[in-house]
Amino acid sequence: MNAYRLKPLSFPWPPVLYGLAILFALIAGRFVGLFPSMMPGSYVFLGIGGAMIAAAVLLDLWAVKTLIECRTTVMPHRGAQRLVTCGPFRYSRNPIYLGYTLATAAFGFLTGNAWFFVAALAAAVVTTYIAIRNEEMHLLARFGIDFEQYCQRTRRWL
Template sequence: MNAYRLKPLSFPWPPVLYGLAILFALLADRFIGILPSVMPNGYLFYAIGALLVAVALFLDLWAIKTLVEYRTTVMPHRGAQRLVTSGPFRYSRNPIYLGYTLITLAIGFLTGNAWFFVAAIGAAIVTTVIAIRKEEMHLLARFGIDFEHYCQRTRRWL
């Protein structure tokens, strides 16, 4: 099949994966509950959580705005029309997924549920294996050497 018509994913997995990670953290805290609470200083952890929410929302909105400006898809299961390397993509090849991870961590700080830290790391690993690697193969097939150069100067996560 033509590289221009290939789709990286058949389903938009990353939002679902992070939703499942959040559900896992909530259920694990309720039914397993062996991790200690992360609230030794409630105000400090609440402030960290609020800051992470703000950073994550800013990052996600900035990434979406950049993709829209370049007239390429925001949806992870659709083929990219353009290789975007500016905006937040200058610092991370996956700023939207980084935002999802930060939101998951923020919920852990805001709720005092340490399972959210486990869930955030797990979701990032699973997203890398299930989605990011396939998306990168799509971008490599679609944009070739330009994508390789981009990968050399920009990290996958941070």
């Protein structure tokens, strides 16, 4: 099949994966007491969590705005029309997923549930194997040497 018609994913997995990670953390925090509860309600933890949520939302909005301005898809299961290397994509090849990970970890600070940190890490790893690698193969097939050069100067996550 033509590389221009290839789609990186058949389903937009990343939002589902992070939703499942959050659900896991909530259930594990309720029923599995492996981790001692952090001090929820502490102003320091609330401040850290709030700052992380704000950073995650701003990062995601900046990334979506950049994709729209560059006239390419925001949806991870659609083929890219353009290789975007500006905006937050100068610093991370996956700023939206980075925002999801940051927000998931932030819930750990906000709720005092340390399982959110485990869930954030697990979701990032699973997203890398299920989504990011497929997206990268799509972008490599679609944009070739331009994507290779972009990968050399920009990290996958941070």
